[in-house]
Amino acid sequence: MIEVKGVSKSFGSNQVLKDISFDVKEGEVVVLVGPSGSGKSTLLRCINFLEEFQAGEILVDGAAVGYSGGTSGPSRRRQSEADVANLRTKAGMVFQNYNLFPHKTAIENVMMGPVLVNKDSKADARAHGLELLAKVGLKDRADHFPSQLSGGQQQRVAIARALAMRPKVMLFDEVTSALDPELVDEVLKTLRDLSNEGMTMIIVTHEMQFARDVADRLLFFYQGVIIEDGPPAEVFANPKTERFQTFVKRFQANSHRG
Numbered sequence: 001m002i003e004v005k006g007v008s009k010s011f012g013s014n015q016v017l018k019d020i021s022f023d024v025k026e027g028e029v030v031v032l033v034g035p036s037g038s039g040k041s042t043l044l045r046c047i048n049f050l051e052e053f054q055a056g057e058i059l060v061d062g063a064a065v066g067y068s069g070g071t072s073g074p075s076r077r078r079q080s081e082a083d084v085a086n087l088r089t090k091a092g093m094v095f096q097n098y099n100l101f102p103h104k105t106a107i108e109n110v111m112m113g114p115v116l117v118n119k120d121s122k123a124d125a126r127a128h129g130l131e132l133l134a135k136v137g138l139k140d141r142a143d144h145f146p147s148q149l150s151g152g153q154q155q156r157v158a159i160a161r162a163l164a165m166r167p168k169v170m171l172f173d174e175v176t177s178a179l180d181p182e183l184v185d186e187v188l189k190t191l192r193d194l195s196n197e198g199m200t201m202i203i204v205t206h207e208m209q210f211a212r213d214v215a216d217r218l219l220f221f222y223q224g225v226i227i228e229d230g231p232p233a234e235v236f237a238n239p240k241t242e243r244f245q246t247f248v249k250r251f252q253a254n255s256h257r258g
Contacts, residue, residue: 001026001169001200002047006071007056009042016042017053018224024169027198031211031232034221035247040204043221044171047202048093049084060090061168089117092162093171096178098154100146106133106157107142113165125164132160136190152183156190169200176207208248212236220244 002024009017016039024030032040045051047058049066056072058065065087067076100109110129114120120128133139136156146154155175162170172191176184188210194201195214205211211218212232220228220235220243228235228244239245 001028001061002202003057003059004043004047005057005059007043007046007053007058009039009046009051009053016224017046020056020224020226022219022226022229024200024202026200028216029195029199029201029203029214030217030219031215032202032204032219032221033206033208033211033247038221039224040221041173044093044173044202044204048091048171049087050093052078060087063087063090085117089165090168091171092165092167092169093173094155094158094162094175096174096176098146098151098158100154100157100161102146105143105145106138106149106160109146109157110161110164113161118165129160129164132163133157135163135193136160137186150183151179152186155179155183155187159187159190159194169202170194172201172203172205174204174206176205220247 004020004022007017007020008015020039020043032043034040042051046053047060047065052066057067064079066079066084068079101112104112107126107129110132111122111125114125114128115122130139130142133142136159138153138156138160141149141153146157149157176187179187184207188207191201191203192214203215215232217230218228218232218235219226222243227241228239235244236248239248
């Protein structure tokens with residue numbers, strides 16, 4: 001469903017992704033962990049072509065992301081805005097900040113994409129939007145404005161909004177990091193439910209227990225490189241690198257202090 005082949009990305013002289021390659025199968029949940037600045041969020045943004053990348057190739061459901069004509073060199077061409085927009089209907093993305101329109105209700109936020117981009121009727125978009133708000137436990141908040149919702153509720157509306165475009169894959173970029181601790185579980189429950197339904201997902205998170213429980217595969221990023229890759233139970237039990245051992249110990253210590 002997702003193929004990442006030799007992707008490299010730099011901001012000026014700072015190379016944040018270094019020849020990254022991995023695949024995600026249909027229905028698979030892949031969790032990306034690692035210290036801040038290791039390239040996890042940048043990779044997600046490249047998959048959704050919110051960031052351009054200098055080399056490599058990304059495919060979502062068989063379609064090239066951002067470029068055609070090879071992985072590098074003069075034959076490599078940037079795709080049209082129409083192609084990029086089409087990609088984004090396949091790959092829904094949810095950020096750590098909810099980015100809801102404050103002057104629109106929850107259901108209006110969820111309906112916007114299907115009406116404006118997919119040209120769905122307002123009646124169809126509303127019916128589907130209410131189903132999605134029910135899925136994330138917020139049907140009774142459909143007519144509330146973002147200011148009337150908690151942070152966890154706003155994040156669940158953002159997830160429903162992304163799902164409204166009927167994406168093939170979902171990308172989650174630290175969606176619980178801006179939430180108060182007591183609101184984290186309600187968002188993680190929504191991600192667990194999506195996993196149980198077979199949604200293909202890549203999730204950037206610092207929630208180690210969630211990664212253990214939900215992920216099919218865990219990738220550990222360090223300085224723009226994947227240095228651990230495997231089923232979470234296996235990776236946690238037998239880490240190949242000292243860097244990952246240190247990372248896990250630090251989070252275990254923080255959770256015990258909490």
